[in-house]
Amino acid sequence: MTTTSSRGLMAGRFQPFHSGHLALAKQILEECDELVVVIGSAQFNFIDKDPFTAGERVLMIHEALKETGIDLAKCYVIPVPNDENNARWIAYLRSMVPSFDVLYSGNDFVKHLVLSQDPRLAVKSPKFAKKEEYNGTNIRRLMLAGGQWKRLVPPAVARVIEQVNGIERMRVLAGSDSNPQRW
């Protein structure tokens, strides 16, 4: 059911943005009027778990939404660096994005932060899952191993990764020990 003038927010690292994420974006636009995609851990890049820059992730998401025929006028894609203080994350997040009514997350840690900081904020879970295949960790593993990763991401995302020579970058990062940052 569509609620009037509502905005739904999804947050993730999107390393890379995959078809599970796209399914969640579509779900939000079915249930809300507008979509806010927060690119979390925006300050991290060129790390094995976070290979792509915030700018590259903006492009992946923008192009994937566009190629799906989604009205970009209804979508905000906003990079947000992490806050070192988890206990104030929701207030920090609200200061960085347009006001939102529903936070969509399948992540228990995120749900726990919402419950402890803003218990009146509505939280909904993604309908699509297939998490054993459609998760960033699995896709990054396939990318490094020369496996079938392209079928798990929107075509536009595969194009952006090719444009930035992403697979070669990931191979260099995997072989490097100057790569200590973790989220």
Ligand SMILES: Nc1ncnc2c1ncn2[C@@H]1O[C@H](COP(=O)(O)OP(=O)(O)OP(=O)(O)O)[C@@H](O)[C@H]1O
């Ligand atoms: N397969 C999926 N179907 C629907 N929603 C998903 C799926 N995978 C992730 N999400 C949702 O997208 C948001 C961002 O997820 P996230 O970026 O952590 O993806 P991930 O693929 O699990 O990443 P990683 O494995 O790199 O940690 C979360 O709210 C998560 O619940």
Ligand SMILES: NC(=O)c1ccc[n+]([C@@H]2O[C@H](COP(=O)(O)O)[C@@H](O)[C@H]2O)c1
């Ligand atoms: N303290 C913080 O800045 C903080 C806390 C919780 C989640 N986050 C972000 O929200 C996103 C949540 O996405 P996941 O569901 O992928 O964990 C992550 O990208 C993370 O960067 C940030």
